[in-house]
Amino acid sequence: MRMTSRPEHLLIEHLGAQLVTVGEEIPERARHDWSGQQPVCPLAWIRPRSTEEVSAVLRICNELRLAVVPQGGLTGLAGGAHPVAGCVALSLERMNGIEEIDPAMATMTVGAGVVLEAAQAAAEAAGLFLALDLGARGSCTIGGVLATNAGGNRVIRYGMAREHVLGVEVVLADGTVVTSLNKMLKNNAGYDSKQLFVGSEGTLGVITRAVLRLQPRPTFSTCALCGCRDFAAAMALLAAARSGLGPSLTAFEVMWPSFYHFMGEKLPSLPQPLAGRHGIYVLIEVSGFDAEREAERLEALLAKGLEAGDVEDAVVAASGRDVAAFWAIRESVSEYSKVIGKVAAFDVGLPAHATGQVVERLEAGAVQRWPDAIALSYGHVGDSNLHFVANVPSAGAEQPSAEISAFVYETVRSSGGTISAEHGIGTLKRQYLPYTRSPSELDLMRRIKSALDPNGILNPGKVLEWPPEPEAGTR
Template identity: 65%
Template structure:
């Protein structure tokens, strides 16, 4: 696109959308990159619509001029899915925020896509209901971005991935067509389930503008316990025991290797170490239920059995909301990496749980052999086979060996039959590794879908697929 072409695009945007359009130095720096660590890119224009019709107008104009549009939500993604591209514009949903309706009978909530997750959670709670989706970035991530990446988070073991919380969508296609399907029915088998095309597509097929979320009954009790175990086999025994005894009441099972637990608690003064001594591995369990007279005793009984059997070496049960927050603060401290580490190479992978310890050990050994003394933090939502690794080589400074680290980690994941992305998408950073997880036939079908819905390749050009 020539400068003249960009000028014509911007001129038409200004004429149609006025104060919703920003250019040049007027584009705030926060819109120049997402949380992936990629170098900032200033887009040719920033569009901040307030309603779906303005999104449609922006895409119609971009389509006419052949300009890429990169959708942005809360910018908390780690794969570069919301990263601006050179010569392209950015469309932020941050002004399209708010709860439109809560239907207590249908147990649903209709929200605008730019609504922060935490806002939606609080609105559901105030209505006496519960939104099961939960992420550490809840205060800044947005519903539209959660769906575009099919986010997972802390409670997938009970409530499922983001797509499990969606009843209906409104989406704008690359040519500006608005498809409104704000379904509230749990059972609706009338033709193709079109919403599933856009959930997890990372803004490459359409821009989500409004959502109908499925809500749950609000738990009357929540019990949280922090455990220390000797090793990963003990963690697997604890997981099996908790599933068997707690059933669907088990709502979180978070595991932290000592690399993560020791590093974060040593470097963040506000974190309290829940246990008195060190252990081989740590587990945070959450049980949520509806029987205040029974639930706490059930959790204590399970922990008593695990302690007696030697599966758990030590445990602390939160006895107040404050203690619960303190226990979760250790796991949620991932948002503080920027204060503690330099440039990161972060991974969000899925692995068969049974072989997870062996894969982690092999990665750690090879990582330290190549970069002695480098940092590798390991933790994850192990109840749903999701593992996170965060790497930094201090000696490399700003010139981190990202490619070499990625080849090492994702090569091990591929060999173990895992997935290169469990809940953060593919974006830019994992695009060349997608074939580690998907077959040629699957990749070809993805390309056919992209070509059918976005033949001019306007939306999030260059993301996810190598076209």
């Protein structure tokens, strides 16, 4: 296709004004994600309604060498859906159909634009359970959740997003449609190509439809909030919970005092069910099919913890309202913009035995470098996932984000951890990817990228430097 006019005009000519929005008509929400970067107005905002239209978009953009940034619910925190200058923002929001729920196979077939909460509700209405869950459930979409291999609250029991998907339909950079909407739990025929695209952040292809694995819906669920002596006590409680609760253990969330007390003081409406102050706080969720037995197991676990001195105080939810109140403490992270302002937020993975020491190093190191720093720690520690956020009040709007990042990621690297546990790489972590992946792993990633997207149009600048920087001496 010859570039005889402006590329946005060619897009409108070939795709139609119903799909393509340009200029000032592009809404503000399409110009940024949740990563906190400065908004960028894309060249065009395209909202296809079908896989065929996605194919047409990518085919034209590939011919024109136009960058394409796939967008879902725009709730990503690493910049994976953030537009780049001169790009086409490809929104999948119109592809929001729940096509089928198959009770016999325990599967759900959905479009990439389906909001996670809507998929959860549809599964529940069918008497089944979509176990994938995260705080942005009301905004994030299935396509984005799979593209980032999101984690969330129930990973300890059900696994990351890739464990919830049986098949996908994907459009490649040149417009080729690869449909593999497998429903079978066992299908060992050749390469499992869907796993190339789950977690690839839209750099290898655009997920348009997916088959999700559903579970039997638990008939009972409750939780307990515990005040523990210290991190070692919390780890002892985790080991006891795994052996004593088995598959009933669906969440094990840990909150350090820095987070628990700070948010409690800043948000007086948050419940305060525990008396006094404790070395660390744990939220345990259990679910199952025998309410009496599951409740007894939880109470026995807590009784043993209290007897051993690992648990200093504990409160078990007496109602659904209590469950929601306990989770509200952990999910108060959504209020950061109100109580702190701009934060440097980190999602890292660490060996369980090292997590307590790493938190001490991060919190003490932040204050040593920036004396008025606010440093908060919490996370899905049952999944080896730590979240750390920092803010330097004296810096105002000009937060030292780059310096904080370098400090945090170097600390994580030296402890044998990973720079990303569940949020992906996007643009914000790209330069630190070698901290986590070996040169041979990075080379393999580049080979795959080169094979599937030789023109580099899909989400450029995300995950990998593309095209790769020449090695020293080859310039």
